[in-house]
Amino acid sequence: MAGTFITFEGPDGAGKTSVLAALMPKLQAHLAKPVRLTREPGGAKLSEAIRELILDxxxxxxxxRTEALLYAASRRQHLAEVIRPALEAGEVVICDRFVDSSVxxxxxxxxxxxxxxLAMNQFATEGLTPVRTLYLDVPSQVGLARIEAHRQDRQYDRLDRESIAFHQRVRGAYLRLAEREPERIxxxxxxxxxxxxxxxxxxTLHTVLSASWLA
Ligand SMILES: Nc1ncnc2c1ncn2[C@@H]1O[C@H](COP(=O)(O)OP(=O)(O)O)[C@@H](O)[C@H]1O
Ligand SMILES: [Mg+2]
Incomplete structure (x- = not known):
């Protein structure tokens, strides 16, 4: 495909959304082609309906397993409606969370x-894999403390109620993924x-996009 697919990953509170908000205008200033920021469920109507079921x-x-299948279904629709058409049109697509989050x-x-x-998501994505994934790493306590400190802007959802052990397993998996795929992550x-x-x-993005980077 003509475009470039990049994802941001990391535990809750790692700073993905904050970093992307600050980064996008800087990145666009360095590139002549369009850069699109998206996040699951990505504004796709079906994806959003599925997401509401998951988080309620x-x-x-x-x-x-129902939860995992629903995430994959939501992702599939976002990919079909938003990500793939943008990549086919030659855009740089940056997605806040993707398959690694489910793993x-x-x-x-x-x-x-x-x-x-991972296997179930490969069916959902037909193997579409980001060319680079920026994994924002923080210890679980740091991420959770950041979220707690800013709790007033955010409601608790089903996943927020998980234990510290859950969040530590999540970070452990991210670290294993990064070790397993050092060229991508x-x-x-x-x-x-x-x-x-x-x-x-x-x-890091400069190294991925150097061919189309304006000085
Ligand atoms: N590098 C950082 N240092 C300190 N606080 C941060 C940093 N990055 C983000 N935050 C704060 O942490 C909280 C969670 O950040 P957010 O961008 O929503 O993380 P994520 O999208 O990864 O869950 C926000 O209140 C944000 O202001
Ligand atoms: Mg976020």
Whole structure:
């Protein structure tokens, strides 16, 4: 495909959304082609409806594999409606979370198996894999403390209610993924101040997009 697919990953509170908000205008200034920021469920109507089912605290009966299948279904529709057309049009597409999140949260967090979740997502994505993934790494306590400190802007959802052990399993899975796929996954130390993390991410993106980078 003509475009470039890049994802940002990391535990809750790592700073993905903050970094991307600061990064996008800087990145666009360096590139002549359009850069699109998206996040699951990506504004796709079906994806959003599925996401509401997943996050609704009332759905206490949800089975872990049901949850994993719903995430994959939501992802599939976002990919079909948003990501793939943008890549076909030659855009740089940056997605806040993708398959690695499911491997980490459902595979390891919910303990239904990282490889099984990956295989099921490969069906959903037809193997579409980001050319580079920036993994924003923070210890679980740091991420959770950041979220708690800013709790007033955010409601609790089903996943927020998980234990510290759940979040530690999630981070462990991310670290294993990064070790397993060092060419794709770049680990960024996200405990640093936001401006430094933004600058580190921009440096990594420069290496991926150097062919179309304006001075
Ligand atoms: N590098 C950083 N240092 C300190 N606080 C940060 C940093 N990055 C983000 N934050 C704060 O942490 C909280 C979670 O950040 P957010 O961008 O929503 O993370 P994510 O999207 O990865 O869950 C926000 O309140 C944000 O202001
Ligand atoms: Mg976020």
């Amino acid at each position: 605290p009332a759905n206490t009966e949800m089975d872990a 980490a949260y459902q595979g390891a967090g919910r303990q239904i198996g990282e490889d099984a979740v 770049v680990t960024i130390d996200a405990t640093k101040p936001l401006a430094q993390v933004v600058s580190d991410c921009l440096g």
